Amino acid sequence: MAPKYAPNLRSRLAPLLLFLQTGFIVIYALYVEFDPYAFMFGNTSSKLYSEFQDVNVMVVAGFGFLGTFLVRYGFSGSGFNLLVAVIATQWSIILNGYESWIQSRRILIDLKSLVFAEICTASALISIGTVIGKTNPVQLILIAILEVSGFILNGWLLRTFFEVKPLYCAMQLHTFGAFFGLMLTWVMRRKGSETPFEKEKMDRKTGLFSMFGTLFLWMFWASLNSILVDEGEKKLRIILSTYLALAVSAVAAAAVSVFTSPRGRINLGHIQKCSLSGGVAIGVSMSLVHRPWVAMTIGLAAGVISTLSLRYLKRHMLLAFGCHDTCGVLSVHGLPGLLGWLAHLILQINHMDDRTTAIRFAVFHICTLLITLSLSMSMGVITGLLVKWSFWRPPQDRKCFDDQAFWEFPKLAKKK
Amino acid sequence: MAPKYAPNLRSRLAPLLLFLQTGFIVIYALYVEFDPYAFMFGNTSSKLYSEFQDVNVMVVAGFGFLGTFLVRYGFSGSGFNLLVAVIATQWSIILNGYESWIQSRRILIDLKSLVFAEICTASALISIGTVIGKTNPVQLILIAILEVSGFILNGWLLRTFFEVKPLYCAMQLHTFGAFFGLMLTWVMRRKGSETPFEKEKMDRKTGLFSMFGTLFLWMFWASLNSILVDEGEKKLRIILSTYLALAVSAVAAAAVSVFTSPRGRINLGHIQKCSLSGGVAIGVSMSLVHRPWVAMTIGLAAGVISTLSLRYLKRHMLLAFGCHDTCGVLSVHGLPGLLGWLAHLILQINHMDDRTTAIRFAVFHICTLLITLSLSMSMGVITGLLVKWSFWRPPQDRKCFDDQAFWEFPKLAKKK
């Protein structure tokens, strides 16, 4: 008979956290310094700060509250998100400084380092969306560390061997995170998980908490997409494109959701998730969007694909492959990421007069996608195999999607 | 006997959304372009961005969560708000570009266009506050489109025939929105709605969600009032005046609420709504406020009037005229808007030495108010008559203030 209580994490979580944190402090003490010249070159850090805060709000509050929709999993949704985010960010700062460490044995950090690190963290938080509720915090932290490492490796490969621009590499966060997470949840599938978990549902109040997360992601997405771009006409274009794409994908999500419902009702989950798909798709293709209607069309396509896939494909993935995707990451980040890639390809080829260059670009562009996909999926499989290990004491099926496995409810226990 | 289920919106909402969205994309494809010179003139767009985000937060999260106080209507309150906001914003961008379209057959957009459009959207969201809970999303979208059109027409009339400054026109959003909404809800009144709707109440948790919306409106109101003003001493004055007026109206709301309660208790609805009235009143008169105490006095008067009217007038409006105002828009935006208009008149006349000029200004100022009122009220009546049409399948009385008419609750249905 299975044990009645959730496994005790005391001997796993506390040592892991202390080990990681001490390790980080040692590495920082040896190699990391504040960049003393960061403010010399035209005060960019000062302008950056308010945009950094937008991205910070997305990572900490946006993703944090997006994950609170599960009726008994709100503490974990927001609490573990904070924990994972701060660890992944500290780790990303180290990894992103690797090249400078090779050269000078020290890593200089400024606000831009923090922004880059938070973008990597966002990619890990996306992956975690697939397994939330079925894992414990120890597993989440391991996943985040491996995902971030893979994502940074992917960016390095693309930049070094394909001379892809850093902005485009960063925008692969959605595709990388989604397919990493997908393989992860596939490897970690549980027997009998084709039937829905008892506690995997939303109620009137948790739906609103989750809406709060959605709205903060939705509102500040323009900052996420434009933060790596310097002031100028391009930045303005990206801000406006992102707003328009998000607006259209919100409309598309509502339209498709009500259209595919026999009783003509909207699914709040669709609105919350698919309203963001326009931001994902435009993020991958935005450099080449020069007219508002192009952004809107990309947003429309993303919204439609995303909502349809959440309505039909998600269930199919579960039944056919046993691939249970808690937050619908495939629909929200995976497919819109691919769509954005396709839009990028089409827009780029459209700009080119010469057929040979176009074909060369297409081949090159397909290669970057294949590398991202294969690296993310193989890293996802490896990570899945590692964290599946029962040494990490994953929660039993009965304790999935339940805060009570991880959080003290002393007062409740005493009184009721 | 009335049908048991709420009307099916599948054949109304989905086509309307797709029609509007496709129409917008076609119009944008034909006429709208990013302004390539937006960044040439002193980087104003860059400074504007963080203030734009404040206004964006107000429109999307502030108004969205303000409408979640109804105990069974939170999904609709925040979800429909997003839907209406993105449609109204896209439409406003087109209408605001009308004049430039006349000249050059194209509409150039930059961040300022988006800011203007969101201000128009705010005016529509204010109107919608009167009918929330008693309408379906199809009706809300139609109302928003007509309201925005009326508001932009009103601004155009004031600017063209009365040479009113654009800032003052924009600040009519409260007055216009409130009286539009008031006539709308009067025209759309239902039989027997003098008795309160069963589900029209707040509970401990929805009160907090609504508080969240209030606070985000309260905090960023200074951005809303100052965003159209260029850097300088005037902008600083407006920011400080708005803060002070809001602070005083929060105190006044609490004082009046507790004073008018026989058992000495505060009404959270009063705090949430009337704390904002100072921002409305100062918004209309701020150009002429040169001393802090003037802003505070306006805030005090607004808070007192607003709370008294919410306590006594709201019920009277319902009983005497059948005018059911869900969010108390008359008290929060209507009367403080009129108060701000009066304060503007008094302050302006006070500045003038010459009696003839003063009378001329007074006549002129009364005319602008009359135009705004008559246009908003007549547009409200027309809109009400149009959306009242049963073709749009409005919810039955029993389904008012209930999310279940519009939203899927699959998991709840399955388990409980």
Added chain:
Amino acid sequence: MAPKYAPNLRSRLAPLLLFLQTGFIVIYALYVEFDPYAFMFGNTSSKLYSEFQDVNVMVVAGFGFLGTFLVRYGFSGSGFNLLVAVIATQWSIILNGYESWIQSRRILIDLKSLVFAEICTASALISIGTVIGKTNPVQLILIAILEVSGFILNGWLLRTFFEVKPLYCAMQLHTFGAFFGLMLTWVMRRKGSETPFEKEKMDRKTGLFSMFGTLFLWMFWASLNSILVDEGEKKLRIILSTYLALAVSAVAAAAVSVFTSPRGRINLGHIQKCSLSGGVAIGVSMSLVHRPWVAMTIGLAAGVISTLSLRYLKRHMLLAFGCHDTCGVLSVHGLPGLLGWLAHLILQINHMDDRTTAIRFAVFHICTLLITLSLSMSMGVITGLLVKWSFWRPPQDRKCFDDQAFWEFPKLAKKK
């Protein structure tokens, strides 16, 4: 027999609010003016605005929602916070202008005045954290006014007699607020309050509202610490240090919380409160933090001390001294504040070569702490004795931690 209903506040709260507000308006009318030259000197106010908004969000929404964790006290937690914040801010503006009033009989205000005032307000809100739930709004307002006066007096003493820098004075807000609050709650202790109050607990939903407050404080803490510092390398250092210290203290809080729990579960209260302790400690010592690992170590120590003290010391304080500290202010602000003071001392001495100077600095530094502690504690005792007076109609024990004593619940009463 005690009366069944909570005391009626009508004759206390309404006159107090009107008296204070009218008084403020009169003082502002006589002496306060907008600074007409605020914009002359290099547009600093313009850059300041978005940081001001961050601090404003912390004060209004952050502290407001942090106090909503009590299951039946959410309306009061957020509503009274707003009320207290706006009154304390208006009062702080006056007191901060005292010196300029002495010189020129007028007080010129700009955005910086508002920022300073909000920092003083934050200190009052920290104090109030100790007595929340056991006081009525009349008492809270009196406490806030006296606390703010004491805090400003403390800053003036430190600046005048010890030539302490204004930044360091402002950062005493945590220490001053915490020890003021601690003495306050000790003086105001009730008989029999060693047994926990029936309604003093968190539930699944109020925990999330409180998490929302925590996250907004956590995210914008870097703005709070850096807002008084001018652009430049130091500001960047402070931003990054604050982020790192907060990140590490979040990890430490989780680690210690799970380690000290026999069943290996995390306490959400620890995460919410102790994640912030890094920001407190670094706030007091940040001027001297020149390397990232120093900030991280301070964050680690703060997180560990804060969580241990919340786990063990809080209960001990209650049993041994009858000192009931609702929000654990001693653990979150008091001890980390002392830790920051210690870190400041060590770092400063470390920089000094000369032993005599070092000793002189240490004596000087100990004096500033002693002054802050003795002033805050004596003011706390005085305030406690004053507000304890039954004239202010404090709630009965049975009505503690209950919104129903202060707020109208008309609809609930009618229907259920």
